[in-house]
Amino acid sequence: MEAVDYLAEERRKAEFDVEEMKIVWAGSRHAYEISDRVSRLVASDPVFRKDNRTMLSRKDLFKDTLRKAAHAWKRIIELRLSEEEAKTLRFYVDQPAYTDLHWGMFIPAIKGQGTEEQQQKWLPMAYKMQIIGCYAQTELGHGSNVQGLETTAKFDPQTDEFVIHSPTLTSSKWWPGGLGKVSTHAVVYARLIIDGQDHGVHGFIVQLRSLDDHSPLPGITVGDVGMKFGSGAYNSMDNGVLRFDHVRIPRNQMLMRVSQVTREGKYMQSDVPRQLVYGTMVYVRQTIVSDASRALSRAVCIATRYSAVRRQFGSQNGGPETQVINYKTQQSRLFPLLASAYAFKFVGEWLKWLYADVTQRLEANDFSTLPEAHACTAGLKSVTTSATADAIEECRKLCGGHGYLSSSGLPELFAVYIPACTYEGDNIVLLLQVARFLMKTVSQLGSGKNPVGTTAYMGRVEHLTQCNCEVQRAEDWLKPSVILEAFEARAARMSVACAKSLSKFSNPEEGFAELSADLVEAAVAHCQLIIVSKFIEKLQQDIPGKGVKRQLETLCNIYALYLLHKHLGDFISTGSISPKQGALANEQLRLLYSQVRPSVIALVDAFNYTDHYLGSILGCYDGNVYQKLYDEAWKDPLNETVVPDGYHEYIRPILKQHIRNARL
Numbered sequence: 001m002e003a004v005d006y007l008a009e010e011r012r013k014a015e016f017d018v019e020e021m022k023i024v025w026a027g028s029r030h031a032y033e034i035s036d037r038v039s040r041l042v043a044s045d046p047v048f049r050k051d052n053r054t055m056l057s058r059k060d061l062f063k064d065t066l067r068k069a070a071h072a073w074k075r076i077i078e079l080r081l082s083e084e085e086a087k088t089l090r091f092y093v094d095q096p097a098y099t100d101l102h103w104g105m106f107i108p109a110i111k112g113q114g115t116e117e118q119q120q121k122w123l124p125m126a127y128k129m130q131i132i133g134c135y136a137q138t139e140l141g142h143g144s145n146v147q148g149l150e151t152t153a154k155f156d157p158q159t160d161e162f163v164i165h166s167p168t169l170t171s172s173k174w175w176p177g178g179l180g181k182v183s184t185h186a187v188v189y190a191r192l193i194i195d196g197q198d199h200g201v202h203g204f205i206v207q208l209r210s211l212d213d214h215s216p217l218p219g220i221t222v223g224d225v226g227m228k229f230g231s232g233a234y235n236s237m238d239n240g241v242l243r244f245d246h247v248r249i250p251r252n253q254m255l256m257r258v259s260q261v262t263r264e265g266k267y268m269q270s271d272v273p274r275q276l277v278y279g280t281m282v283y284v285r286q287t288i289v290s291d292a293s294r295a296l297s298r299a300v301c302i303a304t305r306y307s308a309v310r311r312q313f314g315s316q317n318g319g320p321e322t323q324v325i326n327y328k329t330q331q332s333r334l335f336p337l338l339a340s341a342y343a344f345k346f347v348g349e350w351l352k353w354l355y356a357d358v359t360q361r362l363e364a365n366d367f368s369t370l371p372e373a374h375a376c377t378a379g380l381k382s383v384t385t386s387a388t389a390d391a392i393e394e395c396r397k398l399c400g401g402h403g404y405l406s407s408s409g410l411p412e413l414f415a416v417y418i419p420a421c422t423y424e425g426d427n428i429v430l431l432l433q434v435a436r437f438l439m440k441t442v443s444q445l446g447s448g449k450n451p452v453g454t455t456a457y458m459g460r461v462e463h464l465t466q467c468n469c470e471v472q473r474a475e476d477w478l479k480p481s482v483i484l485e486a487f488e489a490r491a492a493r494m495s496v497a498c499a500k501s502l503s504k505f506s507n508p509e510e511g512f513a514e515l516s517a518d519l520v521e522a523a524v525a526h527c528q529l530i531i532v533s534k535f536i537e538k539l540q541q542d543i544p545g546k547g548v549k550r551q552l553e554t555l556c557n558i559y560a561l562y563l564l565h566k567h568l569g570d571f572i573s574t575g576s577i578s579p580k581q582g583a584l585a586n587e588q589l590r591l592l593y594s595q596v597r598p599s600v601i602a603l604v605d606a607f608n609y610t611d612h613y614l615g616s617i618l619g620c621y622d623g624n625v626y627q628k629l630y631d632e633a634w635k636d637p638l639n640e641t642v643v644p645d646g647y648h649e650y651i652r653p654i655l656k657q658h659i660r661n662a663r664l
């Protein structure tokens, strides 16, 4: 059989209806149709070509990004695309650009923190891209500690203006995407100072560049922060540095939904909690969870297809060698990642619902679910991005040597993805926020206030800290109730243990700092419980299509038992399961790998990614890997000449030195 036939053969083995699974993956038939149509539109447009991207210099890459963003906007207008279609188009263009921040943070910041009047003034211009904005919060000296920001916005009652100023080097804005070279405006976070009194950090809309010739306005120094990790990758983005020298803006450019400054300079706080100033971050963290499933599924698609094509060892009587996907070690590294991609997809859908729910409540002045929304978005952003970053690197290794080639698509995917562990909140800092929320929940147990939502299980803490796992045979691990209870017991016991240790400290903040490593682990256990439970909930829905639900059940069990195996120490040390039950879980996991094996190519086909989007020779749909790798090598600029540039200056003199030496 030719390499090109391997995947066709694999596709014949699928034990479910792939077309129906595509709809489950997309979220709905409507979403599937948009995604399918728009991804093909992008793939067939030569302007969106990206196969030479990693070869471009920074300047050429940036110009290429500007060209693509302008072309994307032109197509959006020409084709009258809806908001959802336009977002899908930008996603499939697959090149980080200033537009991500304009649509993803600048507009949401105005929507979430601006008054009705401010929204009416600024949003129409932003929607038409008559102004382009970014989100300027982080500074050279402070990112995680938002309360430590130093940029000031002093109210001047004489002129009814704020004076925005960068008092120190460390107060320079540093990192905002789109700021370096493109944005005309920014939502700038600065300390509000009125009459010498510091009212903390607030958002302000500040114009940075002229709308006529793009030059920085007086008092503004702005530029790019420089090259980042990897070739291509996030270097298409103009992350920027910005300093203000007493820049004046009208009073009505402070975002005033949360608090207001009157003409007289009076500071007024509305009923809305001040944490809403952080609302844009909650919104973006939620979108980052869905992005994690996309990045992970992309890497997994590449590694799975290639693992079915690649053969090593095991030839018998001159027959073909073994497909590397049939090695149990390959399966135990790859299949949990496939299951994780589906798990993150479903938890992302749920988080989107949670965010919509909290937004609706906020509009009705119900702030009760805000702390949970903050904890869930922070924790799930952290857990899913860390797992995805690790998984992309694992996929590279699963592809052996060829995974290290740029044309595998994996090095660039890794480089572009890993900052997700840092931006929108460093993952450890975010887990500590979850830990605080958990400790508060535990401390309130018994006070008559029953925990709700994702912490409802804590309401059964007495049972969960005493229960014994009922597993006696490997197949007992297939019961959703058994899995759930094991994860709940582990999470509850870890949180309660931390709370007990904390209570021994006379100063709780000191205790929190001392125990922070354990607290982070308790937060991870809680977030993993959420992901497992949302996967199980998804399976309670009506899911049409031959064999679709069965495949998802297998993937759900793989995800849960893989986590259990990986964190066996937690489960056993908390007494949530016994060592014997841990061994049975592993036995079941092996069986599940065999069960899912015939369907894995179809399960990655269900992502419905075009070859253009995948950007990987190893992951191409037809599996014609070797021919494509061979052809691609000859396209490298080094192969434009047989004898390289530099031969005469640097190679020949070395080769000839023995002649000179001999003459001496």
Ligand SMILES: CCCCCCCCCCC/C=C/C(=O)SCCNC(=O)CCNC(=O)[C@H](O)C(C)(C)COP(=O)(O)OP(=O)(O)OC[C@H]1O[C@@H](n2cnc3c(N)ncnc32)[C@H](O)[C@@H]1OP(=O)(O)O
Binding pocket: 087, 090, 091, 100, 101, 104, 105, 135, 137, 138, 143, 144, 145, 146, 147, 177, 275, 276, 278, 279, 281, 282, 284, 287, 370, 371, 374, 422, 423, 424, 425, 426, 429, 433, 436
């Ligand atoms: C096609 C693709 C489109 C994609 C579009 C997106 C593209 C993304 C590209 C990436 C761009 C990246 C952008 C950025 O990185 S922007 C900068 C992000 N910065 C951060 O995330 C900073 C992290 N730090 C923080 O969030 C906070 O400062 C921190 C939570 C750490 C604050 O801690 P702390 O408790 O010390 O301080 P506070 O006094 O401010 O908070 C006290 C209480 O407030 C609660 N809290 C905190 N944050 C929130 C929140 N966001 N929402 C609700 N509540 C919050 C906290 O729990 C405390 O509550 P209690 O008093 O009840 O305990």
Ligand SMILES: Cc1cc2nc3c(=O)[nH]c(=O)nc-3n(C[C@H](O)[C@H](O)[C@H](O)COP(=O)(O)OP(=O)(O)OC[C@H]3O[C@@H](n4cnc5c(N)ncnc54)[C@H](O)[C@@H]3O)c2cc1C
Binding pocket: 101, 135, 136, 137, 138, 141, 142, 143, 144, 145, 174, 175, 176, 177, 234, 239, 419, 422, 423, 424, 425, 426, 427, 428, 429, 432
């Ligand atoms: C590619 C990229 C794009 C970005 N885009 C934007 C943007 O558009 N707009 C914007 O405003 N910002 C942006 N940022 C900035 C980003 O949000 C911050 O870098 C991020 O929030 C982390 O903050 P930091 O850099 O201050 O890290 P630090 O807080 O300095 O982290 C350094 C280390 O200290 C640890 N640490 C910090 N605090 C604690 C603590 N309390 N307890 C324990 N450990 C701690 C962290 O875990 C980490 O290991 C971007 C960053 C990147 C990399």
